[in-house]
Amino acid sequence: MSATAFAGVPELTRLITRRERIRLPIWCYAILASVGGTAYSFKTLYATPESRRQFADGIGRNPALAVLYGKPFDLTTIGGLTVWRMGVFGATLLAVMSIITVNRHTRAEEEAGRFELVGAGAAGRHAPLIAVLRLVLGTQFALGAVIGVVLVALGEPVSGSFLLGLSVAAGGWVFAGVAAITVQLTDFGRSAAGLAFAVLGAAYLVRAIGDGSGANGPTWFTWLSPLGWSEQTQPYAGDRWWVLALLAAGTAALIAAAFRIAARRDLGSGVFPARPGPASGGRLLGSVGALSFRMQRGNLLGWAIGLLIGGAVLGSIADSIGELLGSSARVQQLFERMGGQSGIENAYLASAMNIIGLVVACYAVQTAARMRTEETSGRLEPLLSTATGRLRWAASHLVYPLLGSALLPVIAGAGAGFAHGGRSGDLGTQLAQLIGAGLIQVTAVWVVVGLTVLAFGFAPGATAFVGWSAVGFCILLQELGPILRLSHWITDISPFSQVPRAPGVAVSAEPLLLMTALGAALLVTGLIGFRRRDIG
Amino acid sequence: MENIIEVVGLRKRFGRTVALDGLDLAVRPGEVHGFLGPNGSGKSTTLRVLLGLLRADGGEAVLLGGDPWRDAVALHRRLAYVPGDVTLWPSLSGGETIDLLGRLRGGLDAARRDELMARFELDPKKKGRAYSKGNRQKVALIAAFASDADLLLLDEPTSGLDPLMEEVFRQCVAEERDRGRSVLLSSHILAEVEALCDRVTIIRRGKTAESGTLTELRHLTRTSVEAELATAPPPGILETLPGIAALEVRDRKVRCEVGTDHLATLISALSACGVAALTSRPPTLEELFLRHYQDDLASAGSAGSAGSAR
Numbered sequence: 001m002s003a004t005a006f007a008g009v010p011e012l013t014r015l016i017t018r019r020e021r022i023r024l025p026i027w028c029y030a031i032l033a034s035v036g037g038t039a040y041s042f043k044t045l046y047a048t049p050e051s052r053r054q055f056a057d058g059i060g061r062n063p064a065l066a067v068l069y070g071k072p073f074d075l076t077t078i079g080g081l082t083v084w085r086m087g088v089f090g091a092t093l094l095a096v097m098s099i100i101t102v103n104r105h106t107r108a109e110e111e112a113g114r115f116e117l118v119g120a121g122a123a124g125r126h127a128p129l130i131a132v133l134r135l136v137l138g139t140q141f142a143l144g145a146v147i148g149v150v151l152v153a154l155g156e157p158v159s160g161s162f163l164l165g166l167s168v169a170a171g172g173w174v175f176a177g178v179a180a181i182t183v184q185l186t187d188f189g190r191s192a193a194g195l196a197f198a199v200l201g202a203a204y205l206v207r208a209i210g211d212g213s214g215a216n217g218p219t220w221f222t223w224l225s226p227l228g229w230s231e232q233t234q235p236y237a238g239d240r241w242w243v244l245a246l247l248a249a250g251t252a253a254l255i256a257a258a259f260r261i262a263a264r265r266d267l268g269s270g271v272f273p274a275r276p277g278p279a280s281g282g283r284l285l286g287s288v289g290a291l292s293f294r295m296q297r298g299n300l301l302g303w304a305i306g307l308l309i310g311g312a313v314l315g316s317i318a319d320s321i322g323e324l325l326g327s328s329a330r331v332q333q334l335f336e337r338m339g340g341q342s343g344i345e346n347a348y349l350a351s352a353m354n355i356i357g358l359v360v361a362c363y364a365v366q367t368a369a370r371m372r373t374e375e376t377s378g379r380l381e382p383l384l385s386t387a388t389g390r391l392r393w394a395a396s397h398l399v400y401p402l403l404g405s406a407l408l409p410v411i412a413g414a415g416a417g418f419a420h421g422g423r424s425g426d427l428g429t430q431l432a433q434l435i436g437a438g439l440i441q442v443t444a445v446w447v448v449v450g451l452t453v454l455a456f457g458f459a460p461g462a463t464a465f466v467g468w469s470a471v472g473f474c475i476l477l478q479e480l481g482p483i484l485r486l487s488h489w490i491t492d493i494s495p496f497s498q499v500p501r502a503p504g505v506a507v508s509a510e511p512l513l514l515m516t517a518l519g520a521a522l523l524v525t526g527l528i529g530f531r532r533r534d535i536g
Numbered sequence: 537m538e539n540i541i542e543v544v545g546l547r548k549r550f551g552r553t554v555a556l557d558g559l560d561l562a563v564r565p566g567e568v569h570g571f572l573g574p575n576g577s578g579k580s581t582t583l584r585v586l587l588g589l590l591r592a593d594g595g596e597a598v599l600l601g602g603d604p605w606r607d608a609v610a611l612h613r614r615l616a617y618v619p620g621d622v623t624l625w626p627s628l629s630g631g632e633t634i635d636l637l638g639r640l641r642g643g644l645d646a647a648r649r650d651e652l653m654a655r656f657e658l659d660p661k662k663k664g665r666a667y668s669k670g671n672r673q674k675v676a677l678i679a680a681f682a683s684d685a686d687l688l689l690l691d692e693p694t695s696g697l698d699p700l701m702e703e704v705f706r707q708c709v710a711e712e713r714d715r716g717r718s719v720l721l722s723s724h725i726l727a728e729v730e731a732l733c734d735r736v737t738i739i740r741r742g743k744t745a746e747s748g749t750l751t752e753l754r755h756l757t758r759t760s761v762e763a764e765l766a767t768a769p770p771p772g773i774l775e776t777l778p779g780i781a782a783l784e785v786r787d788r789k790v791r792c793e794v795g796t797d798h799l800a801t802l803i804s805a806l807s808a809c810g811v812a813a814l815t816s817r818p819p820t821l822e823e824l825f826l827r828h829y830q831d832d833l834a835s836a837g838s839a840g841s842a843g844s845a846r
Contacts, residue, residue, distance in 0.1 A: 111665065188626060188665065276661040277629025285632055286639040295625065378623040382676065385587045385617035386640035389609045535589040
């Protein structure tokens with residue numbers, strides 16, 4: 001790469017830094033607070049080795065959690081507990097941050113036509129990519145170092161602390177590299193981000209398969225996933241720094257590939273060229289409903305495939321859960337207490353369905369907030385100046401957060417039911433149970449949708465913020481609530497904690513009806529506001 | 537027959553910004569009405585109130601005999617709108633967009649659509665995100681012209697069109713008028729308004745400054761006259777004529793401006809001296825326009841809050 005490729009990089013870095021001056025600190029703060037808070041609460045709640053051993057034998061031995069959060073290596077130290085709980089989780093969050101940020105400042109800018117302004121100035125053609133990678137990688141490195149400092153300050157060993165911080169950061173690095181490649185491939189920001197998220201989802205699932213396999217299973221799957229590498233650095237339990245070097249080398253290789261691809265394409269286009277469309281609208285394209293279906297179908301299909309695979313992977317792990325427990329007398333007691341083999345499986349599947357519910361909430365907020373993007377982009381105005389009423393238009397979009405969100409957990413439940421039922425031999429029962437367990441998640445999702453629409457009606461500028469904050473809040477309560485031993489008053493705020501933990505428990509209709517009613521009330525109020533307010 | 541658009545004393549504010557401050561506007565059936573004003577004077581806001589996208593704070597607006605806010609859906613079947621800044625659906629082709637907008641309005645004329653696409657030289661197969669600004673504008677214009685609407689609301693529709701396409705646009709507007717449709721054309725391209733419009737309304741900081749036919753508006757201003765006379769005019773004659781201004785007499789050459797109502801008096805005074813050559817130029821729309829905004833330009837710094845376009 002010639003020296004001119006770097007022209008304009010400092011200026012662009014400053015511009016991007018300025019545009020990210022709110023978002024990046026929020027990401028960093030949330031992750032730092034999660035890791036530090038987890039370590040601190042382990043330290044205060046499980047001060048003695050004896051209490052930690054009890055914890056490790058209890059919820060720490062729950063194999064479902066190994067699948068979902070990563071494999072524990074040493075649960076007798078505060079550091080080891082923190083790694084188990086926050087390592088893969090933190091790396092995944094940083095990966096999300098990387099994908100969103102890299103996409104926003106490269107492909108999305110190009111698509112909006114703003115990059116032409118920059119490209120016409122004295123900036124190299126790869127300057128935006130270099131600038132955003134510099135900012136993202138640098139920020140995440142610094143965050144990793146600060147995590148290390150915080151853990152050392154809490155009294156943990158130096159080497160393990162910094163290794164944990166950097167392993168989390170490296171999860172972000174690798175996916176900054178992945179996003180750097182996907183933004184070169186298509187000429188459309190939404191599909192570029194979708195592609196990168198698909199890679200992240202696959203990485204998570206491949207690691208889950210590896211971590212969920214018994215000794216005879218394909219444990220090597222963990223090594224196929226960058227999130228698995230991030231876990232396999234094993235901080236405080238061997239401190240394998242060389243795995244971190246692997247992550248750094250992988251990042252470098254991905255970024256090098258991204259620049260090679262970028263050099264071969266024109267500005268504004270992707271490696272995959274845009275195809276021409278039909279010259280006239282087909283018979284079906286005659287209503288706002290058909291229009292929003294056109295806009296949403298690809299996205300819904302992507303989520304459906306992802307959740308089908310996700311459900312199938314999580315389901316297929318279920319019957320090997322028991323093997324992971326080990327066979328000490330203590331564990332056997334626990335085993336019995338949890339209801340034997342089927343009890344443990346059900347507890348695991350309930351946790352998995354709960355996570356599916358949270359994932360579907362992300363889909364719901366994404367599609368509900370789309371209404372606001374349509375409005376600000378100026379595409380709503382021409383529609384409302386035809387014989388289309390506001391409520392009719394809103395309904396054409398709300399189909400997806402309301403009904404799409406019901407369809408997706410059913411698909412995930414069906415995937416889990418087929419995979420689990422196929423292996424355990426009671427396909428019919430498992431299928432019915434898991435589809436049901438998936439479907440009831442939608443009531444909690446509806447509450448989040450209601451909040452988003454409420455914001456859309458009365459404070460439209462805050463639509464996305466309110467929606468994503470609600471989801472983020474639910475995820476954090478779910479993740480941290482049990483560890484921080486938060487009072488039920490607080491964890492019960494999350495609608496997802498109100499969903500019965502099926503399969504394995506009797507599903508009572510009361511909380512489901514209550515949440516549906518709450519979601520409907522919020523939604524209707526929001527729509528009343530939308531009908532009365534100015535557009536634009 | 538009553539007016540297609542009747543707006544009286546319309547008010548709208550956005551927070552502390554006053555966008556419309558008692559605007560009046562009347563569009564008669566079958567006319568092309570020019571809606572003139574500089575950027576940020578409230579043209580788009582007016583159109584958006586008429587479309588029921590914004591709710592007015594005060595005043596009255598009647599569109600096609602109905603209330604633009606309450607009867608929005610019913611009224612929209614009878615009108616077509618072209619926004620100033622057209623954004624298309626990125627994954628829809630231009631042809632699909634035109635058909636969709638037409639169908640949502642209650643149907644469009646397929647033959648006319650194809651004819652317009654040929655005249656505007658639009659490639660209907662491109663996806664929305666691949667069009668340039670001018671081509672996006674064409675998509676919206678074709679959708680509007682191919683519809684069966686009584687009223688066209690056009691908000692600076694030619695920004696981004698090249699001169700050839702601008703000419704096609706003018707022909708299309710003339711055809712619409714011939715078909716008996718009414719057009720409200722918001723613009724700041726004066727030549728376009730001068731060529732197309734039967735009547736114009738000039739707005740300034742959210743208020744109507746002037747309204748009428750171009751001839752009527754010209755009566756309110758002065759015509760510039762240059763004459764070469766056979767003999768030098770006797771001193772004191774021209775100076776005392778009514779409505780005269782900026783008089784310069786150099787030997788047999790006279791240059792002056794005169795109120796359009798008093799043009800006849802000046803001509804007869806000049807011909808008394810024998811006219812060798814005479815040019816008289818009516819004020820251009822540009823001069824009319826500038827006259828209204830000259831004081832704005834002077835106080836531009838302090839009046840920057842006169843309202844943004846949206």
